[in-house]
Amino acid sequence: MKFSDPTKDTLTEEQLVKDLQAGEMGSFEQLANLYQKKIYTLSFNLTRNITDSQDVTQEVLLILFRKGHTFQGKSAFSSWVYRITINASYMKLRTRKKEPKVSIEDILPTFNQGGFQYEKIQDWSENTESLLFGNETRDIIQKAVDLLPDKEKVVFILRDVEGLSSEKAGNILEISIPAVKSRLHRARLFLRKKLANYFWEYKTRKESK
Amino acid sequence: MICCKECIELLYSYLEGELSAEMETSLEEHFADCPPCIAFVNTYKATTLLCKNTLKSNDIPDTIKIKLKEFVDKNKPDFL
Ligand SMILES: [Zn+2]
Numbered sequence: 001m002k003f004s005d006p007t008k009d010t011l012t013e014e015q016l017v018k019d020l021q022a023g024e025m026g027s028f029e030q031l032a033n034l035y036q037k038k039i040y041t042l043s044f045n046l047t048r049n050i051t052d053s054q055d056v057t058q059e060v061l062l063i064l065f066r067k068g069h070t071f072q073g074k075s076a077f078s079s080w081v082y083r084i085t086i087n088a089s090y091m092k093l094r095t096r097k098k099e100p101k102v103s104i105e106d107i108l109p110t111f112n113q114g115g116f117q118y119e120k121i122q123d124w125s126e127n128t129e130s131l132l133f134g135n136e137t138r139d140i141i142q143k144a145v146d147l148l149p150d151k152e153k154v155v156f157i158l159r160d161v162e163g164l165s166s167e168k169a170g171n172i173l174e175i176s177i178p179a180v181k182s183r184l185h186r187a188r189l190f191l192r193k194k195l196a197n198y199f200w201e202y203k204t205r206k207e208s209k
Numbered sequence: 210m211i212c213c214k215e216c217i218e219l220l221y222s223y224l225e226g227e228l229s230a231e232m233e234t235s236l237e238e239h240f241a242d243c244p245p246c247i248a249f250v251n252t253y254k255a256t257t258l259l260c261k262n263t264l265k266s267n268d269i270p271d272t273i274k275i276k277l278k279e280f281v282d283k284n285k286p287d288f289l
Contacts, residue, residue, distance in 0.1 A: 028281070028285040028286060029281065029285065032277070032281045032285070036269065036277055037268070037269060040269045040273070040277075041264075041265075041267055041268075041269075044267055045264050045267065050270065050273065053273075054273050054276060054277070057277060058277070058280050058284075061277075061280070061281065061284070062284060065284065065285060065286050066286070108214070108217060109213075109217075109245070109249065111212075111213060111214050114212055115212030115213055115214035115215065116212055116213045116214075116243075117213045117243075117245040117246065117249070120245070121244075121245040121248040121249055121252070122248065123247070123248035123251050123252060124252060124255070125248075125251035125252050125254065125255035126251075137259075137263075138263055141259060141260055141263040141264075142263065142264070144260075145260060145264065156260075157264070160257050160260065160261050161260070161261050161264045161265060163261075181221060181222075181225075182221075184221065185220070185221035188221070188253060188256055188257060189217075189253070191256050191260055192249075192252055192253050192256040195252070195256055195259065196252060
C-alpha cells in the first residue's frame, strides 16, 4: 500500500517549517524530499508534460530554498507551495498553442420538459474495478481531465485529487467557497459524462465481439 | 415532486450533507422512485474515485528523480 500516514506527514511538515525558520542546514534536502512529489504531480496533472513538470518542480524548489524560512506556520506554507506551483504551471501552458475550447455546458443528461430523465442510464459504477486497471481506461481518464477548462480543472485537482477542503482550495486560488463548490460540481458532471460515453462504447464494443 | 434536474443540481450539496433535512428528504423520496437518478448518483461518485486514483498514481519517473536530486545537490543553499 502506498498510503502515507497523514498525521506523520503533518508533524514532519510542522517541524520542517520550524527548522527552516531556524536556518537548519539539513532541512533543505528534507524539504525537497517532502515536497517534490507533490509539486511534480500537481504540475503534471495541470500540464501533462514531463519536461514542463520537471522545470516547474525545479523552479518551485529554488523559490522554497530562498524564501521558505520567511513562513509562519504550516498551513500558510503549504498553501503557498500549491499557489506558486499552479502559477508556474500556468506560465508553461501560456507558451503552448491554444487548444480549441471545449464547452463545459453539455454536461447533463437529457431531460424531458418536466425535468425528468427519460433515457436509460447505464450504471457502470459496479464495474469500475475491472475497468480501472486497463491502460485504456487510464488514458481516457487523463484525457477527460485534460479537456476540462482550466478553472474547473484546477479546482477538481485541488479538491478531489489532492483532497484539500473547499476553504483551503478557495484560499489558494483566491476565489470564494461557493465558487469552489460550483466549479467542482461542474467538473465532476463533465467528467462523469465523458466516462459514461466511454463505458457505453466499451460495453457496445464488447457485446459486438 | 422534485424533478431529476433539480436533484442533479443539488447533488453536490446533498453528498456534502449541506442540505436542510427537508430538502434531503425530498431528494431521497425522489431517488427511491427513480432508477436513472440512482445510476446517476452512483456514477457521479465513481467518477470522483476513478479520477482520483488514476491521477494520484502518477509518480515522478526515475530519470526525472535523478535529475531532481542533482538539481537539489547543486542548488541547495549553503550557509556554512
Ligand atoms: Zn430522477
